[in-house]
Amino acid sequence: MTRTSLAETGSTDVIVIGAGFAGLYMHHRLREMGLNAVGIEAADDVGGTWWWNRYPGARCDIRSLDYSYSFDPELEQDWDWSEKYATQPEILSYANHVAERFDLRRDVRFSTRMTSARWNETTNEWVVETDQGDRWTAQFLVMAVGALSAAKQPELADIDSFAGPTYYTASWPHEGVDFTGQRVAAIGTGSSGIQSIPLIAKQADQLTVFQRTPNFAVPAQNGPLDPEVVATLKRRYREHRAEQRVSYGGVVNPSSEQSAHEVPADERTQRFDAIWEEGMLFGFLGSFNDVMIDPSANAIVADYLRDRIRSIVSDPATAEALCPTTYPVGAKRLCLDTDYFETFNRSNVSLVDLQSTPITRLVPSGIQTTESLYEFDTIVFATGFDAMTGPLLAPEIVGKDGETLRDAWSAGPRTYLGLTTHGFPNMFMITAPGSPSVMTNMLVSIEQHVEWSTEAIAWMAERGVQQIDPDLEAQDAWVDHVNEVANFTLFPKGNSWYLGANVPGKPRVFMPYIAGVGPYREICDGVANDNYRGFTFA
Ligand code: NAP
Numbered sequence: 001m002t003r004t005s006l007a008e009t010g011s012t013d014v015i016v017i018g019a020g021f022a023g024l025y026m027h028h029r030l031r032e033m034g035l036n037a038v039g040i041e042a043a044d045d046v047g048g049t050w051w052w053n054r055y056p057g058a059r060c061d062i063r064s065l066d067y068s069y070s071f072d073p074e075l076e077q078d079w080d081w082s083e084k085y086a087t088q089p090e091i092l093s094y095a096n097h098v099a100e101r102f103d104l105r106r107d108v109r110f111s112t113r114m115t116s117a118r119w120n121e122t123t124n125e126w127v128v129e130t131d132q133g134d135r136w137t138a139q140f141l142v143m144a145v146g147a148l149s150a151a152k153q154p155e156l157a158d159i160d161s162f163a164g165p166t167y168y169t170a171s172w173p174h175e176g177v178d179f180t181g182q183r184v185a186a187i188g189t190g191s192s193g194i195q196s197i198p199l200i201a202k203q204a205d206q207l208t209v210f211q212r213t214p215n216f217a218v219p220a221q222n223g224p225l226d227p228e229v230v231a232t233l234k235r236r237y238r239e240h241r242a243e244q245r246v247s248y249g250g251v252v253n254p255s256s257e258q259s260a261h262e263v264p265a266d267e268r269t270q271r272f273d274a275i276w277e278e279g280m281l282f283g284f285l286g287s288f289n290d291v292m293i294d295p296s297a298n299a300i301v302a303d304y305l306r307d308r309i310r311s312i313v314s315d316p317a318t319a320e321a322l323c324p325t326t327y328p329v330g331a332k333r334l335c336l337d338t339d340y341f342e343t344f345n346r347s348n349v350s351l352v353d354l355q356s357t358p359i360t361r362l363v364p365s366g367i368q369t370t371e372s373l374y375e376f377d378t379i380v381f382a383t384g385f386d387a388m389t390g391p392l393l394a395p396e397i398v399g400k401d402g403e404t405l406r407d408a409w410s411a412g413p414r415t416y417l418g419l420t421t422h423g424f425p426n427m428f429m430i431t432a433p434g435s436p437s438v439m440t441n442m443l444v445s446i447e448q449h450v451e452w453s454t455e456a457i458a459w460m461a462e463r464g465v466q467q468i469d470p471d472l473e474a475q476d477a478w479v480d481h482v483n484e485v486a487n488f489t490l491f492p493k494g495n496s497w498y499l500g501a502n503v504p505g506k507p508r509v510f511m512p513y514i515a516g517v518g519p520y521r522e523i524c525d526g527v528a529n530d531n532y533r534g535f536t537f538a
Helices: 020-031 073-078 086-099 191-203 226-236 237-245 265-280 293-311 316-322 440-465 472-487 517-529
Strands: 009-017 038-039 114-118 126-131 135-143 166-168 183-187 206-211 217-219 334-339 347-353 358-365 366-369 374-377 378-381 396-398 427-429 466-469 535-537
Touching: 009 020, 009 126, 020 038, 020 086, 020 217, 020 440, 038 135, 038 440, 166 535, 183 191, 191 206, 191 334, 217 265, 226 237, 237 440, 237 517, 293 316, 316 347, 427 440, 440 517, 466 472
Parallel strands: 009 038, 009 135, 114 396, 135 427, 166 378, 183 206, 183 378, 206 347, 217 334
Antiparallel strands: 114 126, 126 135, 358 366, 366 374, 466 535
């Protein structure tokens, strides 16, 4: 669907940037409200993260029956997921199905990247420009750009000097990559690395994994969905969706009321074994009520997960190198794996621990560390994202008084409710910093944000109000609250992308709001019901 049209100029009601799950639902809602919208999407079709991240093994770490839209009861009855955790191709098919079913491609300009958005104070409009020379004006701008969509190049000296092909998990070739007979390097052991490494290992002649920080990972225990389980859930899907909406993470997981210290060690192990066997990724964080608050409770979970690694990986030195020891479980995003640790028992796989032998530079034949030169045919980078702020700060966004978003957020993102930011009127952000977003089932968070934003737009239209802008005091109080909640927990205690710690020079601010989607929804609804407390209308 590569774009072939000439540059366009025009005016509309709402400009929506991004056609992933957030952008698609936004188009649907706006159309239902009788508003016109123009969508701008850099990819050549819908799907967002699932359009770009096509690396081997890419799949969702939220169960497929949960990771789907709830806005249409017929849609959820009609669609059938094949596995407990859906693969990237299946999720992309779902996005395509939704786009077709609701005719959502019609308003979107694909293969087009927004380059700038400027608030015109005279006309009270956003003026958006694209790399195709388009110029659109609209009363509202919706940034539905995703939280993990700005891939990050690793900071490695002479990165372009490697003579062979290089691949990024975040922008994998659509035709796939055949590693047969090759010596492959994989750099990065976060979720993307952990999912792709076992499959690359099966195909490549040799695979060398370069690990800077080990991660905790829990086996997906994936498999085909039991038709009985699906039928039972479909019979009560509406209630299930209602439970998701008031839950902590947008999924209905049991969470314990007990402290880890209240329970005898053998009972704790039984509970952990059950979570492990169930493949319930975030079950470990809710296994006791103090796991993410009390370092000693967290250490109990960490010890269990490290023992699991030691029991899987045959070589003791490799097992120790794969054991995370420098941060609490959950402070870096937990990973869902299939045979990740088992892969290190293969004779064609080896691990290079960059903590003891860092990479010094890339060379035409491979990777030079402080200790050795490793020669490769191909390098795979699974090196992550400039998370949450990256996609919002990439284009030039200029608000009131000529202030840029980059300047406004130079010390870290500042939002009111994670939905709006002071000085940038009529701009809504979907799953931005200051909202639960990446700590949750994104589909639940996306729907809540789209619904809240469109209800605000409708409220304004009913009253003939042209402009909405959050007050600085309300925003400051929200940012303080987000930090206060985060600092009550262990979540900020790792060098994670939650904090921006993976991007050199990025301000260290814990970005997601971690009180949970249920409480957050109540706060957002309370603000709306109180005539949008904390906002100024013009
Ligand atoms: P990530 O978690 O940020 O992992 C990036 C990896 O690359 C880390 O191991 C990092 O090491 C390493 N790295 C970065 N720069 C490096 C350098 N210069 N030298 C050596 N190593 C370097 O990124 P990701 O794996 O793409 O995952 C990001 C997030 O996307 C996940 O946390 C998750 O929220 C989401 N995701 C979800 C799924 C899923 O299961 N549904 C799959 C993929 C991604 P350090 O840890 O030392 O920085």
